[in-house]
Amino acid sequence: MSDGIIRKSFVIPANDFTIAGEASSSVKKMLIQLGADPQKVKKTAISMYEAELNAVIHANGGVAEVEIDRHKVFIRIKDEGPGIPDLExxxxxxYxxxxxxxxxxxxxxxxxLPNMKRYADKLEITTEVGKGTVVEITVFLTDNEKEDH
Amino acid sequence: MKVREFAGQLNMEILTGENGLEKEIKGMYICDLLSWVMSHATKGDVWITVHTHVNIVAVAVMVDIPCIIIPEGIEVEEATIKKASEEDIAILRTSKTAYQIACEAGKLL
Incomplete structure (x- = not known):
């Protein structure tokens, strides 16, 4: 993989189950094309799919921003939904x-959310009731990256 | 075993034409909770589910499931068949129950 950063954004449509998962599916295909390790591809695909589906189910959709470089995949899924009152x-x-x-x-x-936590190397959730939720998922593509970040 | 041979041996109806029939089946997974399937199914598993909506295809794509089996003759939505064909994932259908399918598949896989 080159040293460049690939940036891509996706609109996650509200309550449309026919195309729910399209963003995750595109990212999965991109990673495969880039030659990423299958296990990392799986981790990314599952954690992103769960976040994407949550936006569809709970938050009238949202946007997904994805950045891929040679070390990691960073995914930010933002919605303007109801927020999560009790994140814990x-x-x-x-639940x-x-x-x-x-x-x-x-x-x-x-x-x-448990699946996201399980499969993401880093998971950050910022949420405010009535305002929305931002889910940030990082999956490291190289095994020695965890210590460096 | 290839999906084509598997479908033939178990006498299953193929809903997705020629799509995905050359993929390799390595095992089987049976579950209807989609998050659970994503988390626990293994690449190459053929998946039995009673769900027929289009998102089963997305789940199959996520975990590299080559083929979905719909048991007990359940009607499958057209959108699901179309999407599965696009993604090169075969959908097979049979009148048998998941248990019966698993028993027969167990002798083949």
């Missing part, structure tokens, strides 16, 4: 506020 509670596996219609689709099992 939301991070607990099994969900998703409506039944969403749960019937197989989403809303309360695994989104």
């Amino acid at each position: 509670l939301a991070m607990q596996e099994g 969900t506020t998703a409506p039944d219609s969403i749960r019937e689709m197989g989403f809303g099992a309360g695994m989104g």
Whole structure:
């Protein structure tokens, strides 16, 4: 991979499940093309997909900004949704506020944030009730990067 | 085993035409919680789910699932079949239950 930075942004549309996951899917394909390690690709794809779906399900969509350089993938997903009142509670596996219609689709099992935490190397969530949420995911593409950041 | 051979051996209906039939199947995963599938399924697993909406394709793409099986003859949405074809992921359907499919697949995989 070269030393350049690839920047790309995606609009995450509100309540549109037909294209939910498109942004994550594009990023996954980009990483594969760039020759990233399959395990890192998987970590990125899963954590970003969960964040993307959360924006669709809970926040009327949002935007995803992605930066890829040779050391890492950085993903920022911003929404102007309702915010998360109790982030600690939301991070607990099994806790969900998703409506039944969403749960019937197989989403809303309360695994989104835990999956992000599990697969991202760095996860930062800034949220304000009534204003929105920003999720920042970093996945390091080289194993020795963790110590340096 | 290739998806084509697997579908033939288990006498399954192929909903996505020729798409994805040459992919390799290495194992099987059965679950209907999408986040759980993403987190626990392994690349190359064929996936049995009762969900038929278009997002099952996105989940399959995320974890490199080559093929989705819809059990018990459940109707599959047209948008899902179209998306799966675009992504080169086969969707197979059978009247059998997930358990019956797994028992038969266990002898092949």
